[in-house]
Amino acid sequence: MKKFINSPDDLVQDSAAGLVMAHADLLALNEAPLFVYRRTPKQGRVALVSGGGSGHEPLHTGYVGHGMLDAACPGQVFTAPTPDQIVAAAQRVEAGQGVLMVVKNYAGDCASFQVASDMLEMECTTLLVNDDVAVEHSTRTPGRRGVAGTLIVEKMVGAAAEAGANLYECKSLGTRVNANTASMGVALTSCTVPEAGAATFDIEACEMEVGVGIHGEPGRHRSRLMPADDIVALLLEPLLKDLSLAAGRSVLLHVNGFGGTPLIELHLLNRIATQRLRDAGLQVKRWLVGNHTTSLEMAGASLTLTALDDELLSLWDAPVTTPSLRW
Amino acid sequence: MKKFINSPDDLVQDSAAGLVMAHADLLALNEAPLFVYRRTPKQGRVALVSGGGSGHEPLHTGYVGHGMLDAACPGQVFTAPTPDQIVAAAQRVEAGQGVLMVVKNYAGDCASFQVASDMLEMECTTLLVNDDVAVEHSTRTPGRRGVAGTLIVEKMVGAAAEAGANLYECKSLGTRVNANTASMGVALTSCTVPEAGAATFDIEACEMEVGVGIHGEPGRHRSRLMPADDIVALLLEPLLKDLSLAAGRSVLLHVNGFGGTPLIELHLLNRIATQRLRDAGLQVKRWLVGNHTTSLEMAGASLTLTALDDELLSLWDAPVTTPSLRW
Numbered sequence: 271m272k273k274f275i276n277s278p279d280d281l282v283q284d285s286a287a288g289l290v291m292a293h294a295d296l297l298a299l300n301e302a303p304l305f306v307y308r309r310t311p312k313q314g315r316v317a318l319v320s321g322g323g324s325g326h327e328p329l330h331t332g333y334v335g336h337g338m339l340d341a342a343c344p345g346q347v348f349t350a351p352t353p354d355q356i357v358a359a360a361q362r363v364e365a366g367q368g369v370l371m372v373v374k375n376y377a378g379d380c381a382s383f384q385v386a387s388d389m390l391e392m393e394c395t396t397l398l399v400n401d402d403v404a405v406e407h408s409t410r411t412p413g414r415r416g417v418a419g420t421l422i423v424e425k426m427v428g429a430a431a432e433a434g435a436n437l438y439e440c441k442s443l444g445t446r447v448n449a450n451t452a453s454m455g456v457a458l459t460s461c462t463v464p465e466a467g468a469a470t471f472d473i474e475a476c477e478m479e480v481g482v483g484i485h486g487e488p489g490r491h492r493s494r495l496m497p498a499d500d501i502v503a504l505l506l507e508p509l510l511k512d513l514s515l516a517a518g519r520s521v522l523l524h525v526n527g528f529g530g531t532p533l534i535e536l537h538l539l540n541r542i543a544t545q546r547l548r549d550a551g552l553q554v555k556r557w558l559v560g561n562h563t564t565s566l567e568m569a570g571a572s573l574t575l576t577a578l579d580d581e582l583l584s585l586w587d588a589p590v591t592t593p594s595l596r597w
Numbered sequence: 598m599k600k601f602i603n604s605p606d607d608l609v610q611d612s613a614a615g616l617v618m619a620h621a622d623l624l625a626l627n628e629a630p631l632f633v634y635r636r637t638p639k640q641g642r643v644a645l646v647s648g649g650g651s652g653h654e655p656l657h658t659g660y661v662g663h664g665m666l667d668a669a670c671p672g673q674v675f676t677a678p679t680p681d682q683i684v685a686a687a688q689r690v691e692a693g694q695g696v697l698m699v700v701k702n703y704a705g706d707c708a709s710f711q712v713a714s715d716m717l718e719m720e721c722t723t724l725l726v727n728d729d730v731a732v733e734h735s736t737r738t739p740g741r742r743g744v745a746g747t748l749i750v751e752k753m754v755g756a757a758a759e760a761g762a763n764l765y766e767c768k769s770l771g772t773r774v775n776a777n778t779a780s781m782g783v784a785l786t787s788c789t790v791p792e793a794g795a796a797t798f799d800i801e802a803c804e805m806e807v808g809v810g811i812h813g814e815p816g817r818h819r820s821r822l823m824p825a826d827d828i829v830a831l832l833l834e835p836l837l838k839d840l841s842l843a844a845g846r847s848v849l850l851h852v853n854g855f856g857g858t859p860l861i862e863l864h865l866l867n868r869i870a871t872q873r874l875r876d877a878g879l880q881v882k883r884w885l886v887g888n889h890t891t892s893l894e895m896a897g898a899s900l901t902l903t904a905l906d907d908e909l910l911s912l913w914d915a916p917v918t919t920p921s922l923r924w
Binding site for chain 1: 600654
């Protein structure tokens with residue numbers, strides 16, 4: 271296992287501490303139970319809390335800050351956070367208008383956030399993200415998985431919360447963003463969970479996993495490795511089908527790397543995908559290219575589309591100051 | 598070769614086009630000869646031009662924008678840009694106060710920028726970056742190599758140029774930043790140059806290359822893989838020796854990934870390095886953690902220290918708006 275690591279037992283805690291050290295102007299760390307939260311708390315606004323298994327960094331801890339999340343709860347690698355983390359985080363950041371919990375649709379995450387929600391004596395509600403069109407049900411969840419579209423939901427709802435939207439409006443907006451967002455990915459290599467010490471799955475040098483999940487779980491099928499042009503076509507087709515976009519529609523394109531894919535390749539994918547979307551009559555209005563929702567060191571990438579209207583565009587453009595997203 | 602790629606021949610050009618598509622508000626592309634430049638040109642200020650082999654993204658194209666570079670010239674992968682790229686870029690961005698060319702110390706880069714400089718009929722001068730303390734001479738260059746400290750030089754000098762420093766002052770500042778900056782890295786895996794199609798070097802599952810260069814060139818020695826604590830100690834010792842920092846001195850710490858190392862590991866390295874520097878009596882005042890100066894998909898990381906004074910600190914803190922660095 272070739273990783274910069276001392277022990278699998280310390281990795282999540284020490285890495286979160288390293289993140290907060292590097293961004294002490296924005297973030298604070300609660301060591302036990304573990305969560306990362308905004309150093310400068312909101313007042314009189316809906317608070318956003320998210321979380322999930324570690325190994326997807328910068329999701330979610332890298333999106334805590336002005337205009338996005340108020341707190342993020344990292345579980346162990348690919349393992350849901352515990353309810354006590356979520357409860358403590360919600361109590362810390364609640365600012366008088368209730369708490370919206372953004373949850374990726376995995377069985378473990380749903381259970382932990384549900385228990386936390388039952389324990390919390392405050393106004394709170396859950397927003398489920400399930401943007402992955404690859405499979406209807408997976409090894410980790412009933413229904414579609416939540417993947418790279420999650421940060422788009424967090425960005426837009428975070429902007430609305432910052433501007434004073436109430437809890438009902440934030441949830442309703444998030445539901446709408448999720449419904450207008452679709453993702454699908456492909457893996458070229460596996461990743462290695464530190465506690466396991468061996469690759470999550472085997473894959474031949476000439477193969478790729480189409481529709482892979484962000485924990486290395488199986489997707490639609492195993493295919494021969496293809497040129498980038500063909501991979502982009504393979505990923506875009508189900509996204510366009512899922513969103514049923516009419517010609518002329520505006521979209522946000524997010525090209526996401528899974529952690530081990532360098533920017534030079536992600537920008538190549540972006541050029542191809544942007545051109546294809548334009549050829550399909552769509553207006554690509556905004557872009558996000560980078561390793562955002564990762565699977566440890568997996569080589570691979572996903573494409574995410576969000577259908578935009580004026581409201582969603584202006585929420586995307588609203589100022590944001592977090593470690594990994596800022597403008 | 599597991600990469601998102603169509604052909605090695607198109608990769609650099611198409612990837613630069615993808616970057617510019619995603620940041621069309623900031624950047625423009627010159628297709629032939631290839632360079633990336635600021636969409637909104639400076640007026641009456643020193644212009645900064647950099648460049649080098651591709652495969653180190655986001656360096657340099659990801660640092661074009663307000664407060665940093667005016668243009669960047671990407672060569673083929675791990676190959677210096679040609680003089681005609683540099684000449685055309687300098688002519689495009691020159692804004693009345695001359696051009697400073699920021700060059701990493703490699704034989705090919707030095708030669709190309711020298712030829713370009715001789716061809717240019719304008720006030721221009723070269724600033725050499727050689728922050729890598731690993732080896733005195735390498736397979737690619739006489740003298741120390743220029744590595745991850747380059748972006749720190751580009752950020753600080755870019756801020757000074759934006760504020761109106763003249764060409765002499767910019768060069769003199771850059772020389773000072775370079776002298777106060779030291780880097781060293783370690784590779785866990787090799788990378789594969791697309792044109793070559795095979796790993797640049799062989800490395801066993803239990804080994805790491807200490808002092809590796811950003812093209813996979815050899816460093817100080819091959820060692821057994823160590824825990825992260827020991828790797829940080831191994832990297833920091835020569836940096837502290839090189840910079841001879843007195844207790845109480847302020848530093849900037851840059852934890853850089855080589856492209857295939859995920860953030861969860863880089864933040865762990867940051868926690869360890871920050872703590873060690875504090876234990877050594879230094880004040881870590883600023884941090885930059887991420888995959889910034891990469892070697893394609895290589896798993897590995899480097900540590901860079903820059904000794905700060907009030908001037909350098911304020912230049913680091915000055916606003917910057919580029920694809921990969923903005924605050």
